[in-house]
Amino acid sequence: MKSKFNKNVNSNNILELEEKILKEDSINEQNQENANSEKHNDDNKYSIFKSLRKSLSNTSSNLNRFFRRSTIDESIFEELESILIMSDVGFEASSDIINLLKSKFLKSSSFDIKEVKNELYAILTDRLKVLESKIHINHKPSIFFIVGANGVGKTTSICKIASYFKSLKLTVLLVAADTFRAAAVDQLQKLGDINNIMVYSKTGTQDPSSVVFDGINFGRAKNVDVIIIDSAGRLPSNINLMNELTKIKKVISKANNGNPYETILVIDANSGQNNIAQILSFDNHIGISGLFVAKLDGTAKGGILVSVAYGKNNIRKIPVYWIGIGENKNDILSFVAKDFVAAILDK
Numbered sequence: 001m002k003s004k005f006n007k008n009v010n011s012n013n014i015l016e017l018e019e020k021i022l023k024e025d026s027i028n029e030q031n032q033e034n035a036n037s038e039k040h041n042d043d044n045k046y047s048i049f050k051s052l053r054k055s056l057s058n059t060s061s062n063l064n065r066f067f068r069r070s071t072i073d074e075s076i077f078e079e080l081e082s083i084l085i086m087s088d089v090g091f092e093a094s095s096d097i098i099n100l101l102k103s104k105f106l107k108s109s110s111f112d113i114k115e116v117k118n119e120l121y122a123i124l125t126d127r128l129k130v131l132e133s134k135i136h137i138n139h140k141p142s143i144f145f146i147v148g149a150n151g152v153g154k155t156t157s158i159c160k161i162a163s164y165f166k167s168l169k170l171t172v173l174l175v176a177a178d179t180f181r182a183a184a185v186d187q188l189q190k191l192g193d194i195n196n197i198m199v200y201s202k203t204g205t206q207d208p209s210s211v212v213f214d215g216i217n218f219g220r221a222k223n224v225d226v227i228i229i230d231s232a233g234r235l236p237s238n239i240n241l242m243n244e245l246t247k248i249k250k251v252i253s254k255a256n257n258g259n260p261y262e263t264i265l266v267i268d269a270n271s272g273q274n275n276i277a278q279i280l281s282f283d284n285h286i287g288i289s290g291l292f293v294a295k296l297d298g299t300a301k302g303g304i305l306v307s308v309a310y311g312k313n314n315i316r317k318i319p320v321y322w323i324g325i326g327e328n329k330n331d332i333l334s335f336v337a338k339d340f341v342a343a344i345l346d347k
């Protein structure tokens with residue numbers, strides 16, 4: 001495969017590539033292309049919005065019902081607060097939002113429900129913007145270490161991320177470091193085979209650090225642009241398993257000559273407010289550089305991101321690199337606050 005890095009790698013090449021990635025506004029456009037060729041004949045942009053809207057329809061239908069009302073009085077704010085709490089926005093963030101709305105609207109003798117909706121859109125977009133971030137490919141290889149609890153969607157999301165980078169003509173290696181279950185290595189290998197992505201796995205060891213060290217060296221020898229490392233699911237309450245992640249991180253650093261790399265926590269949006277505890281623990285133990293919010297389709301409500309953006313329980317406002325909205329490799333979007341809020345509020 002052709003690589004942007006095939007020639008001499010110097011900072012100019014990297015800057016060029018980075019610029020290209022930023023310019024392409026990559027993933028949404030890629031999804032638009034895929035939607036166009038594989039799924040819809042509709043206008044591409046509309047398709048993306050549509051899938052995001054469909055994914056967040058639980059929350060948007062509650063809010064829509066609310067915003068269709070004709071009579072308004074003070075009591076609507078209580079009702080809106082309950083809807084926000086039920087949408088996983090969390091108690092503190094919901095009451096903060098409602099207080100802002102009250103202070104704006106309760107002063108005036110009459111107000112329009114549409115104005116309340118517009119104001120809510122503005123508040124949420126403004127808050128969620130802090131979570132937007134572009135992925136930067138600054139080093140070769142650029143390494144993404146993927147962590148999270150069991151079954152949150154790590155391996156599926158890895159395949160999506162790999163497909164995204166592949167679409168940017170970058171070469172990708174997956175490292176099968178979930179050594180707890182043989183089936184996990186097989187799952188990654190299968191996904192790699194189907195999607196024509198290289199997978200590194202190592203037989204005869206259950207030590208993930210050893211797989212990671214050799215995997216990174218293999219990737220460097222192959223001159224790949226991106227290395228994505230799978231890991232076994234674990235609960236942050238299991239100290240031994242968290243210490244193992246610390247060890248793997250040291251090994252990544254060593255194998256990668258101390259260059260920075262990304263540690264991505266995958267969370268399952270269906271777990272709602274429980275995700276706050278997961279983000280806090282993983283971040284405290286190993287330091288998380290970005291989030292992948294999987295399973296925003298289905299029954300997920302999406303409000304969890306508002307909680308993160310509000311810094312609930314002193315959580316760091318960790319960037320959301322991607323969101324997952326389905327089981328297929330193309331069901332991935334970069335996080336754009338205004339699109340996300342527009343989907344929730346059906347604007």
Ligand SMILES: Nc1nc2c(ncn2[C@@H]2O[C@H](COP(=O)(O)OP(=O)(O)O)[C@@H](O)[C@H]2O)c(=O)[nH]1
Pocket residue numbers: 148149150151152153154155156157233294295296297298324325326327331
């Ligand atoms: N609906 C939906 N299912 C997903 C998504 N991401 C992963 N899954 C499913 O979640 C299950 C667990 O995924 P897996 O990647 O094996 O999780 P892991 O244990 O964290 O590696 C699988 O059945 C996936 O198909 C998503 O964005 N949407």
Ligand SMILES: [Mg+2]
Pocket residue numbers: 154155156178184230231
């Ligand atoms: Mg897995």
